[in-house]
Amino acid sequence: MINAKITYHCFHCQSEDIVKNGHNPKGKQQYRCKHCGRGGVLDPTVAYTEAEKERIINAYYERPSMRGIERVFGVARQTLAVWLKKSRPRHPRHLSPRDPMTP
């Protein structure tokens, strides 16, 4: 017999005082935290590891198009856009050439 007990914590405040709160469209169990009132998915699927993200982001800075990245790596452009926003502070030298606000 395998008897595993998993204790889930709130991702926001680490409280154990969480309750089930339905499922998201993908069928993942969601929770709501009674302590901070926030919620989320109980065990989020990690689609890309940090190393994979890094590799794809670095590939993007070699200047292919976002659609090119999408075709090669199968990562949605929207996902890539989110990563790029988050990764920008670490790549300040890449900021200006691709910044659409720059004339």
Ligand SMILES: [Zn+2]
């Ligand atoms: Zn909480």
